[in-house]
Amino acid sequence: MFNQNNQTMKNLALYSTLLLITLSSFAQLEVTLYGDVNDSTLIKRKQSMEEKGWTVQIRPEDSRGDDSGDQEFINRWTNKKLPAFELTDMNGKNLSNDDLKGKMVHINFWSVTCKPCIEEFPELNELKNKYGDEVIFLAIAPESDKKVNKVLKKHALEYRSFANAELFFEELGIDGYPKNLFIKEDGTIEKIIDGTHYKIEQVDDKATMVPDNFQYYDKVLDKMTNAGI
Numbered sequence: 001m002f003n004q005n006n007q008t009m010k011n012l013a014l015y016s017t018l019l020l021i022t023l024s025s026f027a028q029l030e031v032t033l034y035g036d037v038n039d040s041t042l043i044k045r046k047q048s049m050e051e052k053g054w055t056v057q058i059r060p061e062d063s064r065g066d067d068s069g070d071q072e073f074i075n076r077w078t079n080k081k082l083p084a085f086e087l088t089d090m091n092g093k094n095l096s097n098d099d100l101k102g103k104m105v106h107i108n109f110w111s112v113t114c115k116p117c118i119e120e121f122p123e124l125n126e127l128k129n130k131y132g133d134e135v136i137f138l139a140i141a142p143e144s145d146k147k148v149n150k151v152l153k154k155h156a157l158e159y160r161s162f163a164n165a166e167l168f169f170e171e172l173g174i175d176g177y178p179k180n181l182f183i184k185e186d187g188t189i190e191k192i193i194d195g196t197h198y199k200i201e202q203v204d205d206k207a208t209m210v211p212d213n214f215q216y217y218d219k220v221l222d223k224m225t226n227a228g229i
Helices: 004-015 040-051 071-077 115-119 121-134 145-154 166-172 214-227
Strands: 018-023 029-034 055-059 086-088 094-096 104-109 135-140 160-162 179-183 189-194 196-203 206-211
Touching: 040 055, 071 189, 104 121, 104 214, 115 121, 115 196, 121 135, 121 214, 135 214, 179 214, 189 214
Parallel strands: 029 055, 104 135, 135 160
Antiparallel strands: 018 029, 018 196, 086 094, 104 179, 179 189, 196 206
């Protein structure tokens, strides 16, 4: 039986635990819990989530932020250039890769069926507000204008938004969401962050998962903009 101090430390470890969630094409949630791999509270949470159909792993605290996500996709496109494309945004204006030459770009690939994607919209808005015109912010979804508009009316997103990009998703090999690509001025992909980060916080005496993505995206853009990449 734990004494009060030990139990308090366990609770703090639990509530600061970080989760990386990726929604695959089969709608399966894969979760990484960070903390003491021998923490009995964390192990019980893992077992409880697995009973609900989640795929769960526990990783040491010092590996926080080093998530590989869809490593095959990351390896395929990191330091590469996107293939030529032309898309039409929600306002009927066209965009091609030629329009992005010489500019830093953040592309958020999402889907209307992906709850974690929609939950990170406020953090994406915060990111755009911070960097303004220094970076081009794009949000691309494979579904129809009608479906994308339905989501955007309920959940504001300040990125330039695109729908009907299913063929572009197929060409890139995107089958899980969200995927965030950070592109340098020379057109090569500097960084890919796959999945959504969450943290567990105590809300009304209940452990609640809260989105925690801004710090990761901000770190990448801060490096790109300050280094003049």
